[in-house]
Amino acid sequence: MKPINTTQEYQNYVDKKSPNSPILKNCFNAFWVGGLICSIGQIILNICKSRGMDTQMSGTVVSIILIGISAFLTGLNLFNKIGKFAGAGSLIPITGFANSIVSPAMEYKSEGYVMGVGSKMFTVAGPVLVFGISASIIVGLIFMIFNTQNITFV
Numbered sequence: 001m002k003p004i005n006t007t008q009e010y011q012n013y014v015d016k017k018s019p020n021s022p023i024l025k026n027c028f029n030a031f032w033v034g035g036l037i038c039s040i041g042q043i044i045l046n047i048c049k050s051r052g053m054d055t056q057m058s059g060t061v062v063s064i065i066l067i068g069i070s071a072f073l074t075g076l077n078l079f080n081k082i083g084k085f086a087g088a089g090s091l092i093p094i095t096g097f098a099n100s101i102v103s104p105a106m107e108y109k110s111e112g113y114v115m116g117v118g119s120k121m122f123t124v125a126g127p128v129l130v131f132g133i134s135a136s137i138i139v140g141l142i143f144m145i146f147n148t149q150n151i152t153f154v
Contacts, residue, residue: 030089033082037093041066063094070095074102100125 041062048058073079079099083090090096104123 026087029085030087032089033086034089034092037066037090037095041093066094067098070098071102074099075106097125097128100128 044062044065045058048061049055053061070079073082079090079095080103083096083099091099
């Protein structure tokens with residue numbers, strides 16, 4: 001193999017060796033799997049409401065059930081297969097968040113519960129939690145300041 005001299009030659013080499021991604025197929029799979037997850041959530045929500053729960057409690061139950069199903073499927077190594085097939089369609093809903101916590105916990109369980117599971121469980125989800133909680137505290141403090149000063153938003 002001859003040496004690569006320019007950036008353009010390197011780019012041509014990479015393009016030739018890299019497989020083309022079926023973008024349309026990937027988008028379609030992400031769309032229908034994500035839609036299926038949301039439809040399952042909507043069905044659970046409707047069942048909860050028909051049993052007399054209010055909207056907020058029904059939403060909480062839906063979140064808990066979807067997180068539980070996702071964690072269970074991750075434990076059986078099925079969620080990774082779904083994620084490989086559907087891409088962002090399975091990772092964007094709350095199910096992806098559950099998977100991002102359970103996967104590292106399973107991977108590092110051999111290192112023990114404290115140094116393995118405890119320390120590695122939030123490697124992916126940790127920044128999301130830190131920034132989400134920090135942002136909610138800042139917004140809450142700003143709201144409290146404006147609320148105590150009787151400043152209203154139009």
